[in-house]
Amino acid sequence: MSEHAETLRHAEIERIRQLLVAERSDQLVERLSDLHASDVADIVEHLDEDERRCLMEVLPAEVASEALSEMEDEESPGELLASLPPDTIAAVVEELADDDAADLIGELEDEDRERVLESVVAPEEIRELLEFPEDSAGGIMTREIVSVPLGFTASQARARYRQFAADAEDLYTIFVVDPEGRLRGLITLRDLMMESPGSAVAEFLQQPLAVADVNMDQEEAVRLLSRYNVPSVPVVDDRGELLGCITFDDALDIVEAEGTEDMLRFASVSEEEGLRAGAVSAVKSRLPWLAVNAATLSAAAFVVWFYEDTIAQLAVLAAAMPVIAGLGGNAGTQALAVTIRRIALAHESPSERWGAVAKELLVGVVNGFLIGALVAVVALALPSTGPAFGAVVMVAMWVNLVVASTLGAFFPIVLERLGIDPAVASSIFVTTFTDLLGFLLLLGLATRFLI
Amino acid sequence: MSEHAETLRHAEIERIRQLLVAERSDQLVERLSDLHASDVADIVEHLDEDERRCLMEVLPAEVASEALSEMEDEESPGELLASLPPDTIAAVVEELADDDAADLIGELEDEDRERVLESVVAPEEIRELLEFPEDSAGGIMTREIVSVPLGFTASQARARYRQFAADAEDLYTIFVVDPEGRLRGLITLRDLMMESPGSAVAEFLQQPLAVADVNMDQEEAVRLLSRYNVPSVPVVDDRGELLGCITFDDALDIVEAEGTEDMLRFASVSEEEGLRAGAVSAVKSRLPWLAVNAATLSAAAFVVWFYEDTIAQLAVLAAAMPVIAGLGGNAGTQALAVTIRRIALAHESPSERWGAVAKELLVGVVNGFLIGALVAVVALALPSTGPAFGAVVMVAMWVNLVVASTLGAFFPIVLERLGIDPAVASSIFVTTFTDLLGFLLLLGLATRFLI
Structure with missing residues (x-):
């Protein structure tokens, strides 16, 4: 503004x-x-x-x-x-x-x-x-729709539309049902206008491109709407009875909210925290995750503490630690972000998802080698270090980036298979794991080869 | 599936x-x-x-x-x-x-x-x-619309609609223009059906709830559509001439894409990398950011290296480093994610945005104190440390979380004011800064009070 x-x-x-x-x-x-x-x-x-x-x-x-x-x-x-x-x-x-x-x-x-x-x-x-559960098709549908029986003519359908359209949420579609209330097709407002008054609805109705089951997850139901470019998707129960419909304006709100939810969960902010929440809600929403992260980071700290003697002898290792851990975290976060959105949006089979893991492994091998070499060269330029130090940094960086990248794709896919939202705080776990592994590699190799 | x-x-x-x-x-x-x-x-x-x-x-x-x-x-x-x-x-x-x-x-x-x-x-x-720029209202609009002159009657408008609706992208709205082609209003398909044939369009046209300027940013134009729950938004040039419209199905695609873009940029993945891009594109898209991060992390490494002697004398400090840096990064990331989506979606004035910075400062003060105390208690339980060590860890953690949280809100707001996308790799800069500050606080305080 x-x-x-x-x-x-x-x-x-x-x-x-x-x-x-x-x-x-x-x-x-x-x-x-x-x-x-x-x-x-x-x-x-x-x-x-x-x-x-x-x-x-x-x-x-x-x-x-x-x-x-x-x-x-x-x-x-x-x-x-x-x-x-x-x-x-x-x-x-x-x-x-x-x-x-x-x-x-x-x-x-x-x-x-x-x-x-x-x-x-x-x-x-x-x-x-x-x-209906809040995040199901039933939870987001409206029941205020215009429906007509299969036996109507165009002019009867028009009269019904005129009567009910003021209350209907989807103004562009008239649903057609049989005597048991089951969805049999739909008429667009355009068709209704084009047809001559005496045409039978049964003759010119269309089959809906997409129908949502009332128990379907809201994200999936909304994706039907965006996939088929329709202004609404009818919602039916398991007997095919028409219960309501989901309209494009609600779909837009949900797609926006899902984008926010993915991003907040990814950054370990609880979804309950609205974007304009006050400080009290923000503290409540974030503190538990910080505490969880404090616990996971203790494991990384323990690895460092285990190698206390090595660090006391070669304190420059402490300077290499944040670089190896930070870049591992960054590479893992990149793979995570791509994979989380891919799971959220792409129309994919499980086998294609596993292909994503293989891709990230390859990306980690290439980027890990190049970044490892870059950092090793910089490390060699420091006084008091030698080729062995550069080699240790290089190997630790390379392996860490390969694992980080692969894990960044693997972790959300496994979470999703387990029925857990793949975005939930996944960055905490992946970055802590790459911290831990990076320290273990750097300090373990240093203890073996440099001390 | x-x-x-x-x-x-x-x-x-x-x-x-x-x-x-x-x-x-x-x-x-x-x-x-x-x-x-x-x-x-x-x-x-x-x-x-x-x-x-x-x-x-x-x-x-x-x-x-x-x-x-x-x-x-x-x-x-x-x-x-x-x-x-x-x-x-x-x-x-x-x-x-x-x-x-x-x-x-x-x-x-x-x-x-x-x-x-x-x-x-x-x-x-x-x-x-x-x-038109790809990401402007002009870049996403369709020109295939149905428009009628101001002087038409309902029945003339219906005939025009029947003639052109097959080619139109927005099937639900008929736009009304004056002889110079300027947008004067719109008719919904519903009104067109309800009105008697002889009614003058000029009498029953509606004023559009929202109109997009052709140069408007696509996100802003799409937000008009979701804000006013309309199936399309007309697009006009600076003389008010009707050029086309943006339809809800394109809006859905754009909202989805914007959510992905925010998340990928946030995680320092270039927007050119599609969600299903191959390994080569992924390497190209991510490597530059990893190199940038290697450079920024070098600054953090330099701080540690500067305190090499302190670490050599008290190597347990190296174990506290990842905890202080990691939690600072986490708190900064939380504030960043909330602020980036807030900027992307909320209808807010600059002064309300600055309120977000104040909120994050407060959140940092509270969470920093609590997490600092938690970590200090754990640190005290380690052998070879004492109350002074706990106090140093506590203070370093607290200050780092306050700065991280505040910076997480401040940084994207400043980027946006400068006309830069607030999501661009902001996590790299905020987490590196909190690394650097965390090490400076921990090692500086340790050098002063513990050695």
């Missing part, structure tokens, strides 16, 4: 604050009703708790609900909702899309969740959505 | 190979025409160069072009296209969406690019798209 836009927005937020204090709800409503929900959400995020609550009570339920569903932070919209009086909650939830309502309510503690659901007019629909 | 699905696909690819060898092009066409382009692309990616070329010449241009545009690897579809005979190139490019054609051709070397463009029937349209 430019400085100019920032100043403007700052002024706008100040103005909203003044109107809140002055209780000028008419002006507030007028000002905010013209904005897009995302912009209202942005303003809400800059108010404090009391101000947020006041504003929500003043705004029409339609505007308030849209702003809630567009807030970027994951937790606060639910908490804000729970803090409102029961009839405001009822009005706001009524206006929300069912999947957005379930997302907000799903983030709440059990007690708040029950209280909110008690205020809602039709809690059953939301309860049903809450039963 | 399950083992079962893998076996099936393997069999399918083998069958395609046999048909290619037997030159049974009729059967090939029949088998592949029924598949979705993404599935054909998947098969093509598993063939070798000669097989790919044969297959492309046999397939109808429509199928071949769709498969090319769905291939996941960035470089090979362009190269495959360039390897085809001139009239096949012409037929395939004719069928491609203009933005996909420009993407493929844009990846080629100058010489190949000219040769391909010479074979194309209407190279001007593609040349125009090629003039």
